[in-house]
Amino acid sequence: MAAPSDATKAARLASGAALAAGSRGRRSLANYLFMPVLLVLVLVFTYVSVSRRDLDSTESKRLAFDFILARTQEHLELTVLSTVLVLIIAIPFGILLTRSFARPITPFAIAFFNIGQAVPTIGLLLIFAIVWSIGFVPTVVALAAYTTLPVLRNTMVGLTQVDASVIESARGMGMTKLAVLTRIELPLAVPVIMAGLRTALTINVGTATLGAFIGAGTLGSLIVSGYSSNRPFITIVGGILVAVLALLIDYLAGIAEDALRPRGL
Amino acid sequence: MSDDISWYESFWTYLEFAWQDVLDLGVDHAVVVIISVLIATVTGVALGVLTYRTERPRELVLAVTGTFLTIPSLALFTLLIQLPLLGLGAKSVVVALVMYGLLPIVRNTIVGLREVDSAIVESAQGMGMGRAARLWRIEMPLAWPVVLTGIRVATLLLIGIAAIGAYINGPGLGELIFGASVGSAVALNEVLAGTLGVIVLAILFDFVYVVVTRLTTSKGIR
Amino acid sequence: MTDTQDAVAPDSGTAPDGGKVEIRLENLAKRFPGQDDPAVDDLTMEIPKGEIVILVGPSGCGKTTTMKMINRIIEPTSGRIFLDGEDVTDVNPDQLRRRIGYVIQQIGLFPHVSIANNIATVPKLLGWKKERISERVDELLEMVGMDPGQYRNRYPKELSGGQRQRVGVARAMSADPDVMLMDEPFGAIDPITRDRLQNEFLRLQEQIKKTIIFVTHDIDEAIKMGDRIAILREQSHIAQFDTPERILVNPADDFVADFIGRGASLKRLSLSRVRDVELHQWPTVEQGASHDEVNRLLEGSDKSAVLVLDSERRPVKWVNADHLRRAGDGRPLSELGLPAEAVVQPNATLSDTLNEMLSARYSTAIVVDSSNAYQGIVDIDTINETVRSLRRAEQGRLRGGDDEDEDR
Numbered sequence: 001m002a003a004p005s006d007a008t009k010a011a012r013l014a015s016g017a018a019l020a021a022g023s024r025g026r027r028s029l030a031n032y033l034f035m036p037v038l039l040v041l042v043l044v045f046t047y048v049s050v051s052r053r054d055l056d057s058t059e060s061k062r063l064a065f066d067f068i069l070a071r072t073q074e075h076l077e078l079t080v081l082s083t084v085l086v087l088i089i090a091i092p093f094g095i096l097l098t099r100s101f102a103r104p105i106t107p108f109a110i111a112f113f114n115i116g117q118a119v120p121t122i123g124l125l126l127i128f129a130i131v132w133s134i135g136f137v138p139t140v141v142a143l144a145a146y147t148t149l150p151v152l153r154n155t156m157v158g159l160t161q162v163d164a165s166v167i168e169s170a171r172g173m174g175m176t177k178l179a180v181l182t183r184i185e186l187p188l189a190v191p192v193i194m195a196g197l198r199t200a201l202t203i204n205v206g207t208a209t210l211g212a213f214i215g216a217g218t219l220g221s222l223i224v225s226g227y228s229s230n231r232p233f234i235t236i237v238g239g240i241l242v243a244v245l246a247l248l249i250d251y252l253a254g255i256a257e258d259a260l261r262p263r264g265l
Numbered sequence: 266m267s268d269d270i271s272w273y274e275s276f277w278t279y280l281e282f283a284w285q286d287v288l289d290l291g292v293d294h295a296v297v298v299i300i301s302v303l304i305a306t307v308t309g310v311a312l313g314v315l316t317y318r319t320e321r322p323r324e325l326v327l328a329v330t331g332t333f334l335t336i337p338s339l340a341l342f343t344l345l346i347q348l349p350l351l352g353l354g355a356k357s358v359v360v361a362l363v364m365y366g367l368l369p370i371v372r373n374t375i376v377g378l379r380e381v382d383s384a385i386v387e388s389a390q391g392m393g394m395g396r397a398a399r400l401w402r403i404e405m406p407l408a409w410p411v412v413l414t415g416i417r418v419a420t421l422l423l424i425g426i427a428a429i430g431a432y433i434n435g436p437g438l439g440e441l442i443f444g445a446s447v448g449s450a451v452a453l454n455e456v457l458a459g460t461l462g463v464i465v466l467a468i469l470f471d472f473v474y475v476v477v478t479r480l481t482t483s484k485g486i487r
Numbered sequence: 488m489t490d491t492q493d494a495v496a497p498d499s500g501t502a503p504d505g506g507k508v509e510i511r512l513e514n515l516a517k518r519f520p521g522q523d524d525p526a527v528d529d530l531t532m533e534i535p536k537g538e539i540v541i542l543v544g545p546s547g548c549g550k551t552t553t554m555k556m557i558n559r560i561i562e563p564t565s566g567r568i569f570l571d572g573e574d575v576t577d578v579n580p581d582q583l584r585r586r587i588g589y590v591i592q593q594i595g596l597f598p599h600v601s602i603a604n605n606i607a608t609v610p611k612l613l614g615w616k617k618e619r620i621s622e623r624v625d626e627l628l629e630m631v632g633m634d635p636g637q638y639r640n641r642y643p644k645e646l647s648g649g650q651r652q653r654v655g656v657a658r659a660m661s662a663d664p665d666v667m668l669m670d671e672p673f674g675a676i677d678p679i680t681r682d683r684l685q686n687e688f689l690r691l692q693e694q695i696k697k698t699i700i701f702v703t704h705d706i707d708e709a710i711k712m713g714d715r716i717a718i719l720r721e722q723s724h725i726a727q728f729d730t731p732e733r734i735l736v737n738p739a740d741d742f743v744a745d746f747i748g749r750g751a752s753l754k755r756l757s758l759s760r761v762r763d764v765e766l767h768q769w770p771t772v773e774q775g776a777s778h779d780e781v782n783r784l785l786e787g788s789d790k791s792a793v794l795v796l797d798s799e800r801r802p803v804k805w806v807n808a809d810h811l812r813r814a815g816d817g818r819p820l821s822e823l824g825l826p827a828e829a830v831v832q833p834n835a836t837l838s839d840t841l842n843e844m845l846s847a848r849y850s851t852a853i854v855v856d857s858s859n860a861y862q863g864i865v866d867i868d869t870i871n872e873t874v875r876s877l878r879r880a881e882q883g884r885l886r887g888g889d890d891e892d893e894d895r
Contacts, residue, residue, distance in 0.1 A: 118421040118467030120428035123442045123460030130453045206337035210429075223343050227432075235343045242340040250335045388595030391558055391668075392609050392658075393584035406599045483599035485642030 035251045039244050046240050053233070062225055062234045068241065074217040075245060078136070078208040079201065082143035086200045090148050091193060094155025095181070110156060116149030121207045125214050134215035139208070147203045151196040158192020159185060194260055198253035205249045209242050219245060272453065279454035287441070287458050291466055294437030297430070298423050298470075301359050305366030305423075306416050312367070313374025313412075314400065323375060330368040338365070338426050342433045358427065358435035365426055366419035373415025377408030410482050417474040424467045428459065438462040508572075509666060509698040510534040510557065515566035517552055525564070526552045528722040535715070536665075537696040543709040544719035544726075545746070550702045553723045554668050557700060558587045570666065585609050588659030588667035588697070592674040594651050596643040602628075602654055603639040609662040627657040632687065649680040656688065660695070669701045673708065682839060685711060690834060706747055710735070710757045711836060718743050731758055754838075755877045756870070761840055761854055762833035764873055766863030769794050769851065774803055774821045778811050781820065792849060794827060795820045800860040802827035802853050830855055833862070837873060840865050 050063055061067065096102065097109055121142075128142040166188070170180045186193075212220030222238025225231075280287065309330075316322040333341075338361065345357040381404050389403045405412075431439025441459030445452040510533070517527040527549045534540045542550040555561040557568060559580040567576045575583050596605050603624045604611075610620045625635040631653040643651055652672065659667055673681045689712065692699070703709055709716050710731045717728040720742055727739040735755055738744040747754065770784050771794045784793055785808055792807035806824035814823050829847030831840050831854055844852045844867065854862040 114418075114421065115464070115467050115471060117418070118424040118463060118470075120425050120439065120442065120460055120463045122429055122432075122439070123456055123463065126442060126445065126456045127453070127460065130456065202335055206335070209337040209339045212339075220337075220339055223339055227343060232347055236347055239340040239344040243336045243344075246335050246337050246340075247332065382593070382595070384591060384593035384595040385597060386595075387560065388589060388591055388655075389597070389608075391560055391584055391587075391589030391591070393581040393586075393612055394608070395581045398612075403597060407597075483642075485597075485599045485601070485644060 032255075035247065039248055039251075042240060042244055046237060050237060056231075058229055059231055059234055062222060062231075063237060068219075068222070071217055071219045071221055072241075072245065074136075074211075075205070075208050075219045075242075078139060078143065078211055078216060078218060079205045079249065082140045082147065082204045082208070083197070083200045085140065085144035086147045086151050086204070087197060089144065090151040090155055090196065090200075094152050094159060095186075097152075098156050098159040106156060106160065110153055113149045113153035113156075116153075119146065119149075121146050122210050122213065125210055129214040136211075136216050139211040139214060139216040143204050143207050143211075146207060147200050150203065151200050154192060154196045154199060155189070158189045158195075161192075190260070191257075194257045198250070198257050201253045202246065202250045205246045276454050276457055279451060280458065283454075283458065287438070287462055290436070290438045290440055290459075291462050294424070294427055294439075294463070295466060295470075297355060297358060297435065297437055298362070298420065298427055298466075301362035301423055301427075302366060302416065302420050304359070305363045305370055305419055308363065309367045309370030309415075309419075310374050310412065313371045313378065317375040317378045326371055327368070327375070330364075330371050333364040334368045338429045339432065341365075342429060342435075346433050353434045355430075355435055357433055358430035361430070362423045362427060366423050369415045369418040369422065370412070371415075373411050373418075374408070377411030377415075378404055380411065381407045406483060407486065410478065410486070413474070413478055413481070417471070417478075420470050420474070421467055424463055424470060428463055438466070507536040508533045509536040509570070510700070511567075511569040512553075512557070513567040513569070515553070515556060515568065516564050517549075517556060517561060518564045525722055527556070527563075528724065530566070530723045530725070532717060532725065532728060534698060534700060536698050538714040539692065539699040539701055539712055541709040541713035541716045542700065542702045542719060543704065543706060543716055543746075544723075545721075546704060548719045548721050549723035550704075550719050551670055553719070554670060554700055554702045557666075558584045558589060558668055560584075585612055585662060586664050586666070588664040590655050590659045590667065590669045590672040592671040594655035594672075594675075596651055596654060596658070598643050601640050601642060602646070605643070605654060606658045606661050608658060613662055623661060627660060628654075630660075630691065631657045633657075648676050649684055652676055652684055653687075656691075660697075665698055667697050667699045669699060671703055672701070674703070686832075686834065686839075688712075707754060707757060707838075710754055711838075718746055756838040756841060756874065757836045759837045759873055759877070760833065761831055761835050761837065761865060764837065764865065764869055766854055767866055767869065769853075769864045771796050771861060772820065773798070774819060776820060778814075778820075781806060781811060782808065790849070792824070794853065794861070795824065796861050797821070799858070802830060802855065802861050805849070827853060829853060830859075831865070832857065837865075837870060841870055844870075 053059075055063060097106060102109075124146055125139065125142045128138040132138045166184060167180055170184050171177075175183065208216075208218050209220035209223070211218045212224040219238060219242045222241065223235050224238075226234025226236075226238055312326050312330075316326050341361045341364065342357060345351050345361055346353050348357075351357040351360060385407070386399060386404060389399045394402070427435070427437050428439035428442060431437060431443045438459045441455045441462070445455035445459075512530055512532050512534075515527060515530045516525055518525040530553060542553060544550050552561055556563045559568075559575075562580075563576065567574055569575065570583075570586070596602075597608075603621075606624045606627055607620045610623060615623075624639065628635040628638060633650065633653060638646075638650075638654075643654070646654065655672070659669075673684055676684065685708070701709075701712060703712075713731055715729065716731055716734055718726045718734065720726045726746075727734055727743045729739075734743065735747060735758070738747055770788045770790055772781055772784060774795050774797050776795075781793055785791070792805045794802055795804040795806055797803050803821050804824040804827055806820055810824045829843040829852045831843055831852050833854065833856065835843075840852045844850055844865070850867045852865045854865060856862055
């Protein structure tokens with residue numbers, strides 16, 4: 001039927017009811033630069049504050065460059081390992097749970113994973129620590145267990161959103177189920193999987209902070225040790241560093257998401 | 266913990282004498298979450314309504330609230346308690362929870378309002394409905410299911426994060442988790458009670474949202 | 488020649504001297520920010536009271552923008568708008584819009600609100616009393632042929648496309664506005680339903696006599712619906728503003744001729760209605776008649792079938808000699824033969840009638856009156872004769888048109 005004329009579109013724009021094309025495209029240079037510049041400024045400010053302050057022995061031990069570097073390394077290792085684990089579990093299971101034989105339970109699975117968002121990570125970590133042990137490995141597993149739920153959920157939603165008519169026409173052209181999955185569904189679901197990666201990284205980098213409570217070190221240990229030794233300065237520096245690291249990881253994951261998004265979507 | 270008692274028997278015994286405490290903490294937890302969700306809803310819907318039609322403010326609001334959500338909760342809590350007027354306790358927890366709850370609510374408000382068919386809005390305008398009437402009588406009711414979903418997601422998110430608030434002396438089930446002295450006989454029971462309590466609370470809230478969605482959505486758009 | 492005497496002076500964009508002017512657009516222009524050329528450039532026209540004026544033109548010509556400036560959904564950059572003599576260019580736009588009915592292609596019914604409340608939108612804004620609103624809603628639903636008891640409390644998603652369109656029209660008329668703006672109101676409806684709705688709307692307009700501005704890109708719809716057509720070229724420049732007859736017969740320039748397109752003779756069939764032509768007769772019998780009677784009738788006629796009517800003279804069946812032979816004696820006529828399809832009313836256009844006829848048996852359309860009683864038939868000869876006479880008249884008018892030009 002009659003497509004709305006250009007005049008109609010112009011009219012909608014003018015009347016303010018227009019849905020301007022979503023700004024999902026590449027960002028502008030200023031947009032790209034804003035976050036790193038901000039983070040660098042915060043780091044410089046923190047460095048200057050630390051170096052100009054008279055530190056007592058506890059503070060100088062916790063805020064030594066090497067100490068912070070080691071904690072950062074622990075933090076990143078936890079984040080990366082648990083994220084890899086999440087993707088290994090969540091993507092195949094997401095695919096499995098959206099196959100036709102699993103369709104009847106898909107909505108229930110999604111509702112279950114929604115509730116999973118409310119599971120308190122700190123409780124999960126402590127349960128792992130008590131029934132298993134404290135340290136790096138239980139933390140990785142606990143983080144992965146927690147983050148798997150939202151990523152699995154997003155993967156399932158993404159895969160079920162691939163247009164049924166696209167799949168039908170592909171099947172109609174004689175493609176096998178496997179070919180439809182690998183050539184149509186997965187490529188169309190790449191943005192969803194990338195979003196899942198970003199979600200996993202962002203959640204894990206935040207939750208890894210709590211590893212400090214069960215002996216996994218991380219930058220969170222600055223916050224915890226500052227708090228327990230009543231040295232607010234250490235807590236503040238720790239808090240700032242944790243926030244900067246999380247924002248940086250999220251920023252990098254966002255760029256990766258933009259860069260790897262297939263064109264035409 | 267003696268070996269001849271299984272963990273769930275032990276947990277059951279624990280609940281038998283501690284259920285009143287767990288219940289009280291659960292109520293505290295719910296109250297903190299409800300207050301935070303209310304503030305986040307008023308603020309978030311207002312921000313969404315103010316910015317959904319203009320690209321730059323919209324992007325800015327989404328970027329800022331997205332940044333809030335990215336800051337790890339332990340960092341945000343411990344930074345907030347350093348601020349004057351906030352300090353240790355419930356106030357800092359509520360401020361942090363509101364900050365975390367904003368993104369889902371703002372985003373869904375914006376998406377919901379922008380998804381309203383422009384033809385419907387234009388016909389309302391063409392019949393002489395003013396800007397405010399269009400927003401409250403046409404656009405908001407149509408966007409409402411999406412907005413409500415955002416509030417629901419925010420609520421579930423905050424129920425989980427609120428547990429960490431206990432670290433800065435906030436009220437709620439987190440007290441059981443952070444109060445547990447690792448190594449003691451009751452540690453696992455306390456952590457389990459806190460964690461499962463939060464999950465039960467989440468399920469209860471989710472059920473309430475199913476009912477609220479049913480009751481507040483027009484029959485014509487269900 | 489005679490029927491063109493009382494028509495409008497062509498091209499100038501003015502209404503007939505005698506007719507009352509309802510809407511006057513004066514030097515209206517719209518320039519959208521960031522666009523080099525204005526969307527509407529200096530448009531002046533007058534829209535007579537109680538007529539359907541069609542704005543038609545190619546995509547992007549500014550017809551929709553022009554219409555939306557009248558209820559100021561789009562604010563004009565310059566120029567004035569007069570409604571019934573009153574300058575409404577600067578009045579409160581919401582107050583203005585409550586006086587103007589508005590129907591758009593997507594209809595835009597409020598999905599979260601019942602049909603009754605959809606129709607009650609403007610009366611509520613105007614602060615009518617509850618009982619008055621409810622009476623008005625029922626009256627309007629009946630007016631557009633929908634049973635109030637059945638539809639009042641339904642929601643838009645429970646209606647068909649055609650029903651939604653009817654509710655859209657009812658909603659636009661709710662506060663009894665003098666002026667209605669319609670932007671491709673039948674554009675999103677399947678062709679068969681569209682034809683029916685167009686006919687219904689024309690019948691309705693005969694009663695309500697609104698001043699209607701109707702935007703379409705479809706010249707056939709324009710010819711069918713319009714009392715007067717403004718053919719617009721880019722930036723809403725008027726290429727020709729005239730009655731459909733005169734535009735078809737005497738296109739102002741190549742642009743208009745091009746836009747009308749080929750097959751102009753066939754288009755003219757949209758201008759003539761069944762009531763304007765002489766009906767032919769067909770052998771008919773009451774459904775209670777005996778088979779012998781029918782056979783006798785067939786023998787004495789050059790037609791191969793008879794039309795069976797029921798007791799209220801409504802057409803029921805076509806029956807021919809074969810049908811009678813195969814059925815044997817005793818079976819009532821209403822159970823034999825083929826259903827009587829291709830039934831039209833006197834206000835149907837010949838173009839619609841031709842369409843019906845082409846798919847019907849015996850190349851015949853049955854004409855009935857408003858109570859569906861048989862009046863006569865239209866056959867292909869009638870249509871041919873009409874086309875021929877229209878063409879003769881056109882040639883005569885073209886000559887006449889040249890004379891007019893010389894007179895100026």
